[in-house]
Amino acid sequence: MTAPKPKARADRVSLWHYLRLFRADILSAQPARLYRAWMAEFRTPFFRSYLCNDPALVARVLVERPEDFPKSNRISEGLRPILGNSVFVTNGEVWKRQRRIIDPAFEGGRLRDTFPAIAAAGQAAVARMPLGVVEVEAEMSHAAADVIFRTLFSIPIEDQIASQVFDAFRDYQRTQPLLNLAAFLPLPAWVPRFHRRGTKASAAKIRALITQMTEARAAQIAAGTAPDDLATKIMTTADPLTGACFETSEMVDQVAIFFLAGHETSASALAWALLMLALYPQVQEQVAAEAAALGDAPDFAALSKLRYTRDVFREVLRLYPPVPMMVRENTAPEDLRGRLVAKGGQIVLSPWHLHRHERIWKNPDDFDPSRWQTEENRACARDAYLPFSAGPRVCTGAGFAMVEGVLLLAQLARGFRFEPVAGEDPVPVAHLTVRARDGIRLRISRR
Template sequence: MMPPKPAARPDKVSLWRYLKLFRQDILSAQPARLYRAWMAEFRTPFFRSYLCNDPALVRLILNQRPDDFPKSNRIREGLTPLLGNSVFVTNGEVWKRQRRIIDPAFEGGRIRESFAAMAAAGQAAVSRMQPGVQEIEPEMSHAAADVIFRTLFSIPIEHEIAAKVFDQFRAYQREQPILNLAAFLPLPRWFPRFHSRRTKQTAARIRGLIRGLTEHRAGLIAAGEAPDDLATKIMTTPDPVSGQLFDTEEMIDQVAIFFLAGHETSASALGWALYLLATYPEVQNRLAEEAAGIGEAPDFAVMGQLKFSRDVFREALRLYPPVPMMVRENRCPEVFRGREVAAGGQVVLSPWHLHRHERIWERPDEFDPDRWQTEAGRSCAKEAFLPFSAGPRVCPGAGFAMIEGPLLLAMLVRAYRFETVAGRAPVPVAHLTVRARDGIWLDVKKRG
């Protein structure tokens, strides 16, 4: 059995229908031919967009000349109310300064130090889960948010402010499309950005709550009483070039993207991974056997035992990359595959297409965790696997996610068996991340 494809893969879509579908659901708008093409051009009255599936072009843009292909401000339009000027949307020297401060917090040793908090969040998720038919995405969102709060601010999700941030973020995630109308129009900076009142109000509440956490932590740091967690590390790390620290507003921006990237993306990946395991019970049994040996209170050493769990998580990231598309803008005129691309073009790099590309992957729509242990699978991973982007702008939390995901999967599958529900096959759509249109419904049963 194969996991479901997007709701539709039409071969031809009119411009206006494409725009309508794109706003409602990016994935349904994608024609079937794009899963075979190395490159495609999309024209609107205001700009041209180029989808690049050629691995050589992807390397050029992300690895070889990243400064010539900054992030497009068209993507930023829909995220500004929440993310402000965070590292996710900035470019140039501002972005470089932000990364110089942030990156040390996610080095290998720091991830090891965060492991106990991850494991505690996993144990809490196992304790919260109850047998029965249920929508699994809210549970995975709860677990992923718990990981973020425990590792970032040393507080569990049950903490009053953490719970409020989580509740507000759930509302924001469902109502905010990945692109808003301003992404398609050449608007001056002063023109209204078409964000709904509810979106702006929810974003303001989230940022207000984050402000409280940040200011409280600043007080603990000043008093010498702050825990040694990710927030403290980031807030006390000066830029090695300028010697400056993040101020409060900058830290609020960064915490907002840490929560978005660390909570939304992990929740998406975990939900789809559990659905895939339910669809393939033989794979789930193998993972359960591996997980049986990790013990009730795992330490970092168990990650060496969870090799199959890691491959399952990677395969879920391949089929359902949480961030389906990334948009860059070419500063200079370029020639892509013999085609002239004028400066200012929108260059789309799409994990959604690359991970299912028919000319790169064997059986691209099939769930097969064992592919990661084959030579062909490892080769494809180097050429066309971008769940965390690549190059200098690779997600700083990529290593963090590749510990968190397999660990939580193992802990959950060790305790429970997950089965599909008849008539409830999930359909992938893009909100802030790839989610299921009507949720992922599974039948959860306690393991004996």
């Protein structure tokens, strides 16, 4: 059985039709040939983009010469109302300073410290899970948001402000396309970006609430009463080069991306993981058997016993990478597989296509957790597996996300049995992350 994926469009359509498809859903807009091509060029009247599936090109852009390929503003413009000047959208020295302050909060030892909060969020998700036919994307969004609030600010999602942020973010998701007009047109800085009114309103509400939380935490830090969580760690970490900490406005930007990246991406991966358990009962039973040993209050050491569950989650991230595409821009003329690319080309790196590439992976559309135990596929992963990006800009929370995903998946499989609903065939589409076009509905019963 192959895992669900969107039906690829025909290889040739008009530019106007392609742009309409692209803005509606990046995945369905792509032609079938991209699952076997090493590189492809797309031309518009205003810019050219180059999809690079060649592992050597991916390594050049992300690992070997990342400063020559900074993040493209064309994608970040659509997220600017909520993310401001966060680490997700910055480049150069600003980005380096931000990472110097943020990275220590996610080092190995801190994962052990945050584990109890993650486990508590998982236990709350189990207690909250309804039975019968359930839309699991919404449930996983709730669970992932709870993880973020507990680990970042030491509050559960039931907290009044946390609940308001979560509700406002759902409103934001409904109004925010992945791309806005600035992605397609070369707009000067002074030209309005034509964000939807609802997008700007919900983003402003989210940022106001985050500001309130951040200012309250700053007061606690000053009074010596702040809990030892991720927010305190980040807000009290000084840049080792300048000695300066984040100002409140800078911290608001970073919290916004922690919530967007840490909540939205984890929710996407967990929802697809539950679908895979439902579609592959033998996998589900093996995960449940492994998870049975967790107990009601798992400790950090329990993670080392969830080896098969970890492989399941890795395979979900291969088939449904939450961030399906990344866009960089070359700062100088570049030779890509013998093609001269002028300065300013949009270099598209697509985990979605790399992870399903017909010339890299064996049976790329099959859901097969056992592939992670073979040397052949581990070699494929070294060349073409980047659910968290790679190189200096690898997601700082990658280790955190793997702990969260594996633990919550095990806790849920320990408590419940998941079955597909007849006639419900989720189709992946790209919104802020890879989601199902009409949600993912599963039948849930207690074990």
